[in-house]
Amino acid sequence: MKSTELYSSASHTWIVLGRDDSKPEKIIDTNQYLIKSSQEAIILDPGGVELFSPMLASILKHVDLEHVTTLFASHQDPDIISSLGLWDKTIPNAKLHAPWLWEGFIRHFGMENIEYVPIKDEGGEVRVGSATLKFVPAHYLHSSGNFNVYDPQAKILMSGDIGASLEHGEVPMFVDDFAAHVKHMEYFHRRWMPSNRAKSNWIARVKELDIEMMAPQHGRIFKGEAVQEFLEWFAKLDVGIAS
């Protein structure tokens, strides 16, 4: 599994883990994010059960396991959090921050040790070492209980499925040509995002944030101007269409 550093400061570091060569062909590729601070670390959307082994091996290259104190699940999908039963044995003292709406569902993945910390609909925040991360509501984009993670210091928005793209082969880590990238994400957003109203609410909310990087759970990451380009494109896109 490849890992790329997205941001580093004296207080904390963002690393994206993904593009796993050993991934079975029919499983969708996912980006997992590790934020490590002095003595603590969080994994955002730790991924599916099939990716647990390469994920664990990669995480250990960056951080001691006892420092991984927190997990975050943006929503309930299997590619987001079906590895939970294995993390539960690996880091039994950790806490999982996830939408309150999905607690009874996410527990089906197996959770005997890790503590479930429900995130209220309006969002919240978590402190990981010296970093403060904000949970930004993104309900119905695509899941009915859904959050993004915003880091005001790093100016990174982990946007979950918003901004996701589906590409095959060797996929670069960043969007270099937004216009050319649209074809990889248009169908995904039309089909998976069910509500224009929810979309407009989210756009209004994130326009208030100072974002230098928008990091989705699938595909390439948006940097600089590409973030604004995405927001403008998304605002005009009619979603909730199955054709």
Place this chain on the structure above:
Amino acid sequence: MLKAAQSSDAVGNFIRVANIIANLDIILTEAKNLSLTAKNARVVALRAGDSAFGFKPITNFIDEFSDQTIKTTAEISKLSNQLFTLALAVVRCSNFINHIQKAKKASDSKTLDKLLSAGCDDLIIKSKDLERAIFNLESYFEDIQKQMRSAEYIAVTSRVEASNAGDFSESLQGVSDFIASAAKRIKAAVTDNLSEISKLRGVMR
């Protein structure tokens, strides 16, 4: 090292536990039918009066062992929930070990050795818990088997008594036949379960 065969054993054990629990339903349904039959037979014997005098104590016996079987089955049902949880824990432990072994191919971190060792210890503990629960279960099924031997004996005696019941002979004969067939079905389900338990114990040894 956990071998692939051991891992599939964990899943196989889980399926065996599911089979055992499915058979419990058969036992419980038949035991409830027996209890109902005893109540009906008592009414018939009362109507038959003196001609079915010998049948009355038999209905008490049927009632007694069917109640006992229902109680034992209820105890087993309680145990079966625990059994499912333990079997699932064993599957999860072996699954965890498999994933750690895969991670070790990509990393030589000592943390993985510790996780593997802890996982194997956990698997041993969970497997022993499962083995203990299976041992308890076996003794319950042996109790039911004894109850069914009594049921078969009663079915034979009740046939003799039924033949002396004049006009009511045919309906009491039906009761005797039902006791015999219900006991047979319960015994078959118990035999199946004892065989599954024996396989489980063999695999876990």
